[in-house]
Amino acid sequence: EAATKYFIIQAAASSLILFSSIMNAWHTGTWNITQLSTYPSTITLTIALSMKLGLAPMHFWLPEVMQGTTLSSALIITTWQKLPPMSLLLMTTNHLPPLALLTMAIVSILVGGWSGLNQIQMRKIMAFSSIAHLGWMMAILTMSQKLAILTLLIYMMMTSSLFLIMISTSTKTFKDMSQLWTISPTLTTTCMLTLMSLGGLPPLIGFLPKWFILKELTNNHLILTAIIMAIFSLLSLMFYMRLTYTATLTISPNTTNSMMKWRFKPTNIT
Structure with a gap:
């Protein structure tokens, strides 16, 4: 189901990009997409790329697709597929x-933060986190391309770190996050720092692009x-802090001799 949704959305967006090129070629006689000169073709291209990225208000497919895929596929969708x-x-x-x-940027930041507040699935939370961060990139895109690239690279680095922690510990829900300490205290600390960095708290690296973007605006x-x-x-910072609290500040006061979660991976018994 997730693969079908992803295919339909991406195919529709690609068709819109081709349609934008055709409209531009009809008016200008050139197929160079970097030289758009008509308003309909630029709007069509903007909508198409917003669909591919998952920008609000064309974001509805992203949380559902990510929830229906594996953690590894979700990592690829939120990082590599944005390039x-x-x-x-x-x-x-x-x-x-x-x-x-700029309008889509503000709406994306609002939707990404507001919709992520009530989620308990980690993949959906990361999807709304992606939407919010894309909003910051779109806000600065027309003013400073270098800053937009910096924001994208830092976002990809932090998201990859968090997903790798989730993959290595099979963390998929809030409940799993609360049991992360039973596997590795080091990963728990790293997860806490990554989440706060995604939220943009100083002096972590996630604060840097947001500070520069606000200064440029x-x-x-x-x-x-x-x-x-x-x-x-x-709003985004709120659910990052919820995750941080769940992962690090809800540790049981009792000591445990087991370093395993209370959930085992299914194994094939032959």
Whole structure:
């Protein structure tokens, strides 16, 4: 089911990209997608790339697809699969509508934070985290491409770290996160730092791109936008802190001699 949803969404987005190229070629006589000159083609391309990335309001497929896949596939979807659409956005950023990108950015930060508050599945939480972080990238894309790339790289690094911890410990839900300490205290500490970094708490590395983005928005006289984004990011910080609390501050006061979780991987008995 998840594979079918992913295929349909990606195929539809690819068709829209091709349709945008056809419209641009019809008006300009060139197939170069980096030289979009008509408003319909730029809007169509923006919608298509938003669908591929999972930006709000075209984000509905991302949490469901990630919940229906394995942790390894979810890691690929949230990191590696973001590179092709982001590359196209960076190539065409001079022709894309800034107001549309900024609006989608603010909506994505709001939706990513608000929708992640009530989730108990780790893959869905990471999906909404992806949506919120993509909002920060879109907000700065038309002003500073280097800063957008920096934000993407830091996001991919932190998300990969968290997913690798989840894969190595078979953590899929909040309940599993509360039992993470029984496997490895070191991984628990690393998980805590990664989550707080994703939330953007200083002095961790996740604070760096958000600080630079807010500073760049302020320099471009978008003070109200910067304030709104900073306020909406508190929603994301809330569920990151919930995860941090669950993973590190709900440790049982009793000592245990077992370093295994109370759930075993299924094994084939032959």
